[in-house]
Amino acid sequence: MLIVISYTNPEPIFRQIMEQIKIAIASGDLKEEEKLPSIREMAQELKVSVITVKRAYTDLETEGWLVTRPGLGSFVARVSRSDLKEEKRNEIKKVLLDIVDTAAQYGITAEEVAGLLASIENERKGS
């Protein structure tokens, strides 16, 4: 599993790890019931403390994406793939809602926000 952490990224390391594991699950790169690298393995690969990786795994378990068994390892939880995608959709919707509200306070209309989004898609197609 390829995980890359950035020290310039203000996001804490354990969250960067969490996010990339979620993406691995959502993309099918990590399958249900599959064993993840041990916290020591991953800590060594990322040149990061074991505790930091543990924090990422523990939080992912709390959110229901992993199951950890002491002495055995951590495993991808059941039925997490489509759930993860749905969770992300809701998360995105919440952020969009916040954007529209904030924009309004600055006198930027919802139509204008939609226009910005459309311009991003067009620029993407162009390249």
Add this chain to the structure above:
Amino acid sequence: MLIVISYTNPEPIFRQIMEQIKIAIASGDLKEEEKLPSIREMAQELKVSVITVKRAYTDLETEGWLVTRPGLGSFVARVSRSDLKEEKRNEIKKVLLDIVDTAAQYGITAEEVAGLLASIENERKGS
């Protein structure tokens, strides 16, 4: 000037203050050259430390929205209103770009994101 801070909001207090001052400037509620409440006044109103308000004012000055004169007070900088709106537009575009990228990693298309945004607007009109 009405500012409301929330302790459940994970955003630090000084950033909540900054954001609401920016909105007051963008909306014209605070005009160019106008004097802001003294840090002590605002600290007392918000039941918050003077240092926290100072931090907000100092950062706003660094970003160019305020000018502070020791012994006199803090004042809205010149030509900040339209600049602020433009800055916000750029900020929003950056966030939208990030959303589209992240969504793609979860197998959510840009069209789907646009759809979510459209649904928000529709729900708003409905209410």
Add this chain to the structure above:
DNA sequence: TATACTGTGTATATATAATATATACAGTTA
């Protein structure tokens, strides 16, 4: 079958940086 080995996760104590505070200091004007 007992036990030692090697893998796994866990708990405790510590360091550093960001946020928020209280209190003492200094500039401006009347």
Add this chain to the structure above:
DNA sequence: TAACTGTATATATTATATATACACAGTATA
């Protein structure tokens, strides 16, 4: 000098990250 203004210093609390010592699970082997 009085009554405003912002500023500087030292301290507390919380989040993030770490090192090190501990405990659990499976397996090889004496």
